[in-house]
Amino acid sequence: MRPLTDDETRTMFEKLSKYIGENIKLLVDRPDGTYCFRLHNDRVYYISERILKISTNISHDKLVSVGTCFGKFTKTLKFRLHITALDYLAPYAKFKVWVKPGQEQSFLYGNHVLKSGLGRITENTAQYQGVVVYSMSDVPLGFGVAAKSTQECRRVDPMSIVVFHQADIGEFIRAEDTLT
């Protein structure tokens, strides 16, 4: 487990900023304690200082997970957010998409969000903007990338994809073995 290098931090922040923008600051600079990002097994964990200290008692080869896994660095050194980061993305999300109850399940099975299932969307969402997907009862379901801007969303036909699926809470089951 080690702190992220500058490059890594940058890539991660760039990715994160697609979803929560400058609210990353709130993650980095928290009033309720010191939190930090740590790299372990190519995965980035968001850990409080307290847990970090405790975790030093565990040798790195035995350590499976500590804190919250935000995502992992791929072999090509890109950063890929995991669904476990949703807890931190959802409250700070800049752009949100609400999915109608009918398409909730579809989304949770890993499908994209279609126009027909789009219940609500934040205005001024740009194309390819990272969005957090909610159910109509405001339960965060996952996140993805807006395939269409808000204006386009109004026009497109019901079966066209509005949000590209990236991660959903269904992965807690589907990707049980890989999530940490």
Next chain:
Amino acid sequence: MKRLYIGGLSHSITEKDLKDRFGKFGKVQDVELRTRRDDEGVPYKSFGYINLEITDADFRKCMTVLNKSKWKGGMIQIEQAKESFLQKLSQERQEAADKTPSPNVDHKNTLLESMKKAGVENFHMKAAVPGTEVPGHNDWVVSKFGRVLPVLNLKCPGRNKIIKYDPSKHSHNIKKLETAVEAPGLTPVSMLTWEMSGGDDEISKKRRGEFPSQNTHPNKKMKESSINVVIKEDTETGVEICNGSSKKVSTTIQKYNRETKTPTKPKVTAAHTKSQTEPSVCVFDSTDDSDGEVGKLVTQTSILVETAEGGNNNEDYLEVVGDDYTPKTFLGNQQKNKNVHQLPVALSRKDEEDYDSADTDEILSSRTTASISEQDRPPVVEKQSSVTQIKNIKHTCSAKAKKADKIVPKRLVKKLAKKKVPSSESDDDDDSEGGEALTSSEAEKTGKLVPGKKSSEIINVDLDCISLSSEDENPVKKALSKKKNPPSSDDTDSEASADSEYEALFTNCQRLEFSLDDLQQLVKESFLNGQDQDSEDHECDSQQPGPSHVSEISGEAHSRDSKAPVPLAVKGKGNTPEEILAAILGDKGDEERKNKRKNKGKTTMCSSTPLPAFQGTKGLYKTTSLSSSSWQCSGDIGLKRPDEKEGKTEVSQKFFKSDTKGVCKSSASITVPGHSTSEDVKTVPASSKSLDLTKRPSNSLDGEVPAETPALKKKKTAQAEKNVDSPVLKQKLLTTAKNKRDVLVTHSASSCIHGSSSEEEEEEDVRDIAAPTTSWSVPAKKSQQTKLSKKPQSADRLVDAKQQQDNQRRLAALEQKQKEAELQKKLIQGALAKVDAPTSGQGKQHIKFSFDEDGSDDDDGVSPVPLTTKTLFQDSQSDEDDEDSPVSQKDNRKKKKSEGLARHKLFDDEDEEVDEEDGGRFLIKPQFEGESGAKLMRLQSRVGTDERFQMDSRFIDSDEEDNDVPEEESSHPVIESELSEEKKKNLNILSGVLNINVQPSVKGMKFRDISTLIYDPTKDEHTAFETKNDQPKKDSKLARKKKREEAAKLPEVSKDIYYEVSVNLKEVFGAAENETTGEERAWDEEDKEEAGLSVEVDPVTVSSLLSSGESEVPSTFKFSFFGDEENTATETSADKEEYRVQLLRGAKMSWQADPRFQDSSDEEDKDEEQTVPPHSSAIPTEEPVASKKASFFFNVDDVRFIEGPKAFCRSDHLEDQIEKWKEMRTSLVQEYRKKHKKAKRRLNTRK
């Protein structure tokens, strides 16, 4: 040619008919038949138009013949109609075409030709300057863009004047016209159409008269704003259904149903459990709406689905939300993030679960629909509600017991809510302890036994089969139980039972879906299953199909509760995990076999048993659902017991406990007696009386206690025999058996259950050891087995065969394990012997009480016994520790959670043990002692436990003495600083990424209430709150004065030029002009000054002089204007005045309470002084006093009283004053003239 209207035609008439009919009178040119139809398309009126070439005579004839005649069932009415408008149109066009005058064209052409000669083409003359006349055409002018336009002579209608309008002069008005698109030629009349061409867009559709179908939104009355969310959800789903394409409809409706169900669930629970917090309450409220509207909505949706046009309307429901939209659940989310174990979290989790469970609901409902329909209920909602109840209860349980909480999330993560339900169920059934025990057992199993796993898998398969078979029954049972319960007991009871039923259902569900996932779950389930079926069977026997279900339910409930502990008991008994597993497996196999057989066959058993048993179940359920704590206790007991006695007794005890608890719950008053009685039963061999007692107080529970307790006792006794082989116990058994002859049937029933529930082991033990003595119990079991054998094995042959195979294997394993267990038992017995011997059976019995929660049941001198039991227990504990660590650990855990003195004591002891063990571990190793040692430790810790890098004292720096103290302190800060550095770095990167300036919040984001802010002048931040004086700071008095002088001296240059005044009034006026305030002040005080001033000088000048002179131009100031004697006085007084004023200032400054403010205002004081001194100097004698006593209020001998009146009296004689005035007047006049002249001159110079 005439056009006729023919009305009153019958609908069957065709154009040809008409043609034929009217063809007699003339040549029919055109027939037009119109039929009016109503909404359904049924024609109600038809008429026609016909064009006839007909003569008038013929027409008249036609009219007489055909008008008002009957034709094909209708009376024809003929009238002459107006010409068809199309014809008219064509005619008009024709006429228009004919009329077009040819000379016009000619004229134009000639004009054009003549123009052409002049170089004009098509009224355009290129490259001509506007205004040039067209040669040869006087009245044509070239205008802008080379257009040739005629010069017009216009005559105003009112006047005679004729205006010549030359377009070239007004050409700037002309705009170039686009080459006008040639208007489309007239469409020929025959091509005219009714169709409106247009796009597919909304407006054109509307033009065509097609309006989109309207979706009426369901009108919802919201009770509270907080409900909005839920209702919104509902409506949204409805809308969704409306919008959804027809393919989706079925699924969406399903979902919709589910949705509507989910809200309904909490409703009952809200009434039932009060531990719910707001959100759920909101839901509850909303359900009132949704309840009523469910049907409505469903119908609406069904209608709408028909009318829905597909995805067209979808657009309308796309909601766009501003950036600042915040979902309402964020609170919950955030709390979740913080991992705060609070209710909201639980609730939110519940919400999630609701969703998930909805799925299961669906499954359930789909499965159970048939049975439900049979039952003629409105069951869906009820079911759901009960389900939610279960959930809620579970949640509350989880809230109560942290264990449960922990377990639940764990499983959630792994298996989601479906899994969760079982876990929580297990909590309910077995207490939280159960879950733990299971987990531990699971761990053990997985850790150790490969065969075990295999067998478990096999079992799973078996179980699946069973569950499949039992599925059908469960729903029915459930429904029945619901039905039955309310009449017999309170609502809560029924609810509780329903809950339990649902749990059972849930277990089934799990079984079907996740049967292979969890060993433990399966084990438990299998138990439950087996029990269920057992009880079912045995109650089926007693009654007819309809009621038999009820009995089944009760039995099931019974068995469930009773068996829930059983697994634990099994575990308890088998000290090694293998044993446990084997025992469980064996049990299962047996049970399964029995169950299947029993399911089919029906034997005659007493019909009275089921009902009481049922009640008992109710009670049990209550206990399960309501008293988690009590469960814990019982669980503790159960767990402890096994150590001492081995599992069977534990089982029985648990049983008993639950029973007693049930009693407690049903009636608080009964609790004590129930407890006591139960104790009695257990303690005293001849407990039949006490049993009776229990029966009496708890009438509501009736059969429950008797039915179960005897069985328990039997088992217990059997166990005891097995263990101790004491004659007393045997006797006891016998006596009990005799006493309960009357309840024998129930006994047998219960024994059936027990037999099935308890392990094979047990049975075998009983058979082997207790067979000679306990003749009664054995027969009972035998009878069971005989029953089993009797039952036809028709349906599940295959399964049976498989099971039998499995069972055989298991039996073999079991026997092995029994042997081992017996060995261990002996060991334990040996350990226990010393303590046990004196009390023998009683001692054991007492142990139960010692762990009872409430010590209220000490009526039979139990109090001394607990102590012994405790000690006993400790011993056993230690023994256990030696023998079997996992079990003991498990126990320990449970013990920790348990309450009560005994347990505390126990706990302490254990702790001590641990301390002893661990004491050495935590001793500081000698090399790490002291400060240097600490440092060494730190060094070592840096490299970890790797031996290669083991550091010793050599590595410690020699400069310890310097660093020691600070370093110790800084060890923490080091990390902190690292982290903060990292944070800074991160923020830097972040700012790079975001292109914004991100700065770390130094003290965090603190909220400051501005209203509570107290101004502290010493704080730098608080300067923001000060109102700054914008007056520029001046270096010093002197510098300022110099400046003033310069400013004042400037006008002196012009002094010579203008006037020679004895008084350098010029200068004075200049100053006065500059400083109007001073002048004003002087004017104000004019009256007062009058007295003090010398007469020669007019007051204005004097005062202005005073004001300007004294303060601003002290160097050039001349005192000649003052009275001679007063000069010095005024000067001194003025000086003094100045000083005094400063003092006053000081007082004012204290008001402002800012030292720095004082500094800054020092200069300001100066400025104010300038105005003040003249005032004081004007009335030199009096003013000082007045200024001294500047108080607003008057004293008795106030100076102002003396001075004030003077202002109204004449100080001098009137004549003097007149003289003075005259003198002054001349000077004033002079002054005035001077000014007048000056003004005049100014004017002149300007001009």
